[in-house]
Amino acid sequence: xxxxxxxxxxxxxxxxxxxxxxxxxxxxxxxxxxxxxxxxxxxxxxxxxxxxxxxxxxxxxxxxxxxxxxxxxxxx
Numbered sequence: 582x583x584x585x586x587x588x589x590x591x592x593x594x595x596x597x598x599x600x601x602x603x604x605x606x607x608x609x610x611x612x613x614x615x616x617x618x619x620x621x622x623x624x625x626x627x628x629x630x631x632x633x634x635x636x637x638x639x640x641x642x643x644x645x646x647x648x649x650x651x652x653x654x655x656x657x
Contacts, residue, residue: 585614 588596593611600609 597609597611600606
């Protein structure tokens with residue numbers, strides 16, 4: 582059986598004595614649970630910005646893409 586409770590530290594010897602003389606209790610172990618650590622929010626460092634050159638497009642490819650836009654504008 583496992584029992585979870587709060588007890589003042591100076592009362593532990595009294596509890597152990599009571600458990601030793603109780604016939605129903607064959608064995609016992611009293612342990613102190615570790616205290617809960619409150620996690621603090623940690624702000625991650627800013628991401629490193631790496632600037633890489635953008636591949637330049639050739640003029641004919643740009644003009645081919647732009648021509649339909651010009652035609653569409655003329656039709657309107």
